[in-house]
Amino acid sequence: MTIQFTQPQETAAKALIKLSLEEDLNQIGDLTCQALINESDQAEIQIVARQTGILAGAPIASLVFSELDSPVHCSHHLSDGDTLQPGSIIATYSGPLASILIGERTILNFMTHLSGVASLTAKYVEAIQGTNATILDTRKTLPGWRVLEKYAVTAGGGTNHRMGLYDGVLIKDNHLAAWASRNSEPSIAAAIRHARESVPDGKNIEVEVDRLDQLADALQATPEIVLLDNMSPELLRQAIQMRNQQSPSTLLEASGGITLESIRSIADTGVERISIGAITHSAIALDLGFDWKRRT
CATH class of the missing domain: 3.20.20.70 (Aldolase class I)
Structure with missing residues (x-):
C-alpha cells in the first residue's frame, strides 16, 4: 500500500520542519559546516533502512531542503507504506554538501519516528488478519x-x-x-x-x-x-x-x-x-x- 501527503499533512510537516530547523540553527547556523565544509562542496547520500519495517515520512526530505532554500535533488526509490528490509535504499539526495548535513538530523527525526509508528501499526494489523x-x-x-x-x-x-x-x-x-x-x-x-x-x-x-x-x-x-x-x-x-x-x-x-x-x-x-x-x-x-x- 502506497500513500502520499495530502495538503493538510504537508502543511503540518512544514510547520514542524520550520520549528525543528530553528531549534538546530538558532539564527547562527551550523558551526561545524561553517568550519569544515566549503560552499562549493557537492555530495550524494542515501537513506538506507537498518531494520525491517514500514516506511512513513518519505516526503519530509524535500520539504526540509525547500525550507533551507537549497537545490538538493531528491530521488525517491520507495514510497510511504512500502515494506523495508535491512539495506533497502529509500532515497538518494545529491547537491550542496552543507545543506545535506544540516538537514540530516531533522530528516531522520521525522522519518524514523513516523516509520516507527507505521511499523508498529502494521504489526497490530497483521495480528488480526x-x-x-x-x-x-x-x-x-x-x-x-x-x-x-x-x-x-x-x-x-x-x-x-x-x-x-x-x-x-x-x-x-x-x-x-x-x-x-x-x-x-x-x-x-x-x-x-x-x-x-x-x-x-x-x-x-x-x-x-x-x-x-x-x-x-x-x-x-x-x-x-x-x-x-x-x-x-x-x-x-x-x-x-x-x-x-x-x-x-x-x-x-x-x-x-x-x-x-x-x-x-x-x-x-x-x-x-x-x-x-x-x-x-x-x-x-x-x-x-x-x-x-x-x-x-
Missing part, C-alpha cells in the same frame, strides 16, 4: 504531531479515529458523571439522546462503558459506536450478544491495555473496532541511516 476487526488510533499523540502520526498509522494499514474533539462525539466517564450530577434522568441513553439533538447532523455518537449494565443502558439510544473499556474477551463476547439482540447497527470498539500478545484474543471475539493508543504514544523509532555515497 482474518478477523472482523479494524485497528484504530487515538488522540494519544505528541502535541503538534497528530496529523503526521495519524498519517503514519494509515501507512501501516491502520484507520484513523476522530482527529480531535471537533470532529466526533465520544462520551466518556467524566462526561457521564457531569451529566448525571445535574439531570433528573441521569441514564447513559438520555445523555446519548441529548448529544444527538445538540451536535451537527452526520456526526457519530460514541460512548464509553466498562460494564455490561452500562452497555445495556447505552444501547437503548442506538449509538453509532460503543467503546468497551478494559473488558476481558469473555465480557466482550457477552457484549456482542447483547448488542446483536438490542441494537444490531451499533459498532463495538474494544480499547484499554491491549498488546500485541492479547490483541488476537480480542479480535476473535467479533468486535468491529480496536483502538490502541500505543501505536502512536509508544512506537519505537525505526532505525534508518544517512549513508555517504560520494562527493560529486
